[in-house]
Amino acid sequence: MAANYSQTPDRDSRTHARDTYYPGLYRWSVLLACCTLLLVVAGGLVTSRDAGLSVPDWPLSYGKLMPPMEGGILYEHGHRMLATTVGMFTIVSMVWILRTERRRWLRWLGVVALLAVIAQGVLGGLTVLMLLPWWISTSHACLAQLFFSTTVAMALFTSKWWVAGAEQMEEDACHPLRGLSLLAPVCVLGQLALGAAARHKAIGSIFHISFSPIVTGVILWVSLRILLHYARHRELRLGALVLLGITFCQVFLGIAAYMTRIAYADAVQPMPLMVTFTVIHVAVGALTMAASVALAILVRRNVPAGVPAFAGARAVAAG
Amino acid sequence: MKRLLAAPLVFLAACGGSSQPKQEPAPNLLVAHVDAATAGTITGRVNFSGAAPVMPAIDFSSNPLCERAHKAPWKAETVVVNANGTLRNVFVWIKAGLPAARWDPPVEAARLDQNGCIYQPHVLGIMEGQQLEILNNDPVNHNVHAESQINAAWNESQPPRAEHKFKRFDSQEVLFPVTCSVHPWMKSYIGVSPHPFFAVTGEDGTFTLKGVPPGTYTVEAVHEKYGRKEAKLTLDTSGKVTIDFAYGS
Numbered sequence: 001m002a003a004n005y006s007q008t009p010d011r012d013s014r015t016h017a018r019d020t021y022y023p024g025l026y027r028w029s030v031l032l033a034c035c036t037l038l039l040v041v042a043g044g045l046v047t048s049r050d051a052g053l054s055v056p057d058w059p060l061s062y063g064k065l066m067p068p069m070e071g072g073i074l075y076e077h078g079h080r081m082l083a084t085t086v087g088m089f090t091i092v093s094m095v096w097i098l099r100t101e102r103r104r105w106l107r108w109l110g111v112v113a114l115l116a117v118i119a120q121g122v123l124g125g126l127t128v129l130m131l132l133p134w135w136i137s138t139s140h141a142c143l144a145q146l147f148f149s150t151t152v153a154m155a156l157f158t159s160k161w162w163v164a165g166a167e168q169m170e171e172d173a174c175h176p177l178r179g180l181s182l183l184a185p186v187c188v189l190g191q192l193a194l195g196a197a198a199r200h201k202a203i204g205s206i207f208h209i210s211f212s213p214i215v216t217g218v219i220l221w222v223s224l225r226i227l228l229h230y231a232r233h234r235e236l237r238l239g240a241l242v243l244l245g246i247t248f249c250q251v252f253l254g255i256a257a258y259m260t261r262i263a264y265a266d267a268v269q270p271m272p273l274m275v276t277f278t279v280i281h282v283a284v285g286a287l288t289m290a291a292s293v294a295l296a297i298l299v300r301r302n303v304p305a306g307v308p309a310f311a312g313a314r315a316v317a318a319g
Numbered sequence: 320m321k322r323l324l325a326a327p328l329v330f331l332a333a334c335g336g337s338s339q340p341k342q343e344p345a346p347n348l349l350v351a352h353v354d355a356a357t358a359g360t361i362t363g364r365v366n367f368s369g370a371a372p373v374m375p376a377i378d379f380s381s382n383p384l385c386e387r388a389h390k391a392p393w394k395a396e397t398v399v400v401n402a403n404g405t406l407r408n409v410f411v412w413i414k415a416g417l418p419a420a421r422w423d424p425p426v427e428a429a430r431l432d433q434n435g436c437i438y439q440p441h442v443l444g445i446m447e448g449q450q451l452e453i454l455n456n457d458p459v460n461h462n463v464h465a466e467s468q469i470n471a472a473w474n475e476s477q478p479p480r481a482e483h484k485f486k487r488f489d490s491q492e493v494l495f496p497v498t499c500s501v502h503p504w505m506k507s508y509i510g511v512s513p514h515p516f517f518a519v520t521g522e523d524g525t526f527t528l529k530g531v532p533p534g535t536y537t538v539e540a541v542h543e544k545y546g547r548k549e550a551k552l553t554l555d556t557s558g559k560v561t562i563d564f565a566y567g568s
Contacts, residue, residue, distance in 0.1 A: 003482065006567050012371035049503065049505040050500055051500050051501075051503070052500060053462060053464050053500040054462055054499075055462070055476070055503040056462050056464075056474045056475055056476050057476065060480065062476050067460070068460060070382050070384075070459055070460060071381050071382050071459070071501035071502050072386075072499065072500045072501040072502070072503060073460065073501055077502075092509075095525075108556050130382055131464070131472055131473075131474055266372075266397070267375065268374075268375060268377060268395040268397060268506070269377065269378060269503045269504040
């Protein structure tokens with residue numbers, strides 16, 4: 001069931017009258033993003049529970065489709081089952097987008113998402129077969145974060161709000177935002193890569209810890225610039241507040257995760273408190289990345305380059 | 320079509336192979352010969368000073384079958400201080416000083432057992448080329464992951480009641496862990512020696528290296544937590560020398 005939303009000429013030139021909102025596709029995209037976040041959590045559990053090699057073979061598990069779900073096998077095979085589900089959901093997404101969507105770039109994004117999930121599966125298999133080399137495991141972790149952000153972006157692009165068009169506002173020349181908004185996701189990805197490399201014992205956690213004030217500072221910079229100079233734009237304001245809130249939680253989760261690691265440094269098995277804080281830190285890291293990507297998308301959409309002041313009837317003046 | 324299907328497998332095999340260290344070809348050495356009339360014994364003990372760290376009891380609850388195998392709490396074996404103030408599970412071996420020669424490995428295999436979701440023994444000494452027999456006496460699945468750096472690392476599953484696994488390490492490597500990711504508390508250590516002069520300290524914290532030819536040697540003690548200690552000694556024709564090692568918290 002598709003609901004058409006007519007476009008007014010003053011809305012974002014990148015949305016067109018033929019853009020259509022498909023409620024089913026949007027809900028499916030949201031479901032895919034939620035499942036992907038669950039998959040990130042499952043992957044975090046595998047690493048935190050030291051279960052990465054509990055199933056030595058791939059793509060089968062102990063030569064079967066369903067091995068006994070005991071000990072570490074529960075986490076590793078559970079992760080594989082969730083990954084298969086997400087892979088299938090991504091195929092459905094791509095087919096759905098290709099069959100219904102007219103936006104060419106969104107059709108390409110559907111294809112890219114499928115290629116990413118296939119690459120992610122291959123990386124997951126390779127890291128098991130090659131006994132967890134840090135560079136493959138770290139790539140697997142980083143691609144997971146990028147894929148999650150892609151699914152969030154797909155949900156954003158298929159939403160009713162997106163199809164309705166943008167409310168553009170002029171970029172404040174004294175406080176430019178378009179370039180700055182891209183810096184946040186780049187820094188967050190760098191921080192996620194450092195965290196993944198530390199978890200896979202390629203580097204010490206000191207690098208991840210040392211970079212955290214920088215990435216937090218960049219997020220504060222972007223968010224405060226929006227809140228101080230673009231606050232009249234509701235979507236930008238909301239996006240900045242969400243990113244700030246998530247980052248605030250993430251900093252404290254990072255401290256908690258590190259403290260539990262120190263407390264249980266001599267533990268002979270993964271301790272529940274350490275696993276819990278670390279996995280939540282990984283999941284909220286994924287949310288931080290997705291929120292920074294979404295905010296960058298919002299900025300690029302709502303604050304277009306070279307738009308004259310008061311681009312149309314719905315334009316909002318810079319605050 | 321078959322070629323297309325095989326290509327990724329070939330790629331995986333190539334990737335897997337390239338990650339392993341290359342084995343140096345063994346030089347053509349003469350077989351070692353020890354004159355029993357002059358051979359002696361190196362003995363000693365590994366002392367531990369200070370308060371013995373309290374080892375946590377392992378939580379087997381993630382697998383009820385593992386939990387059922389232990390009627391009493393089973394403590395981790397990372398540091399085991401004996402009642403006489405000595406340290407258990409220390410691998411002691413002659414690190415240097417032996418004449419260049421090829422020592423034939425014993426015919427019988429060294430055994431590593433998985434029993435009660437615990438590796439037994441916790442530290443195992445084995446000779447280059449000697450067979451390692453791995454048993455699974457548990458009613459649960461295990462994976463056995465040899466985390467060796469010099470020898471090729473491997474990770475294989477071993478279901479309950481499966482046939483014993485036989486493995487071999489062809490290069491000297493002291494020590495490397497063997498782990499099970501199904502049960503992450505399971506960890507043992509293997510020391511691969513090029514000669515038969517090695518021992519692992521037990522309940523009395525002593526070690527004995529028998530049949531050693533006279534000479535000046537560097538003897539090394541290696542503990543999984545407290546690391547390595549070396550001692551130089553000379554074994555003369557009197558046939559006996561004693562050396563103690565000291566670790567502390």
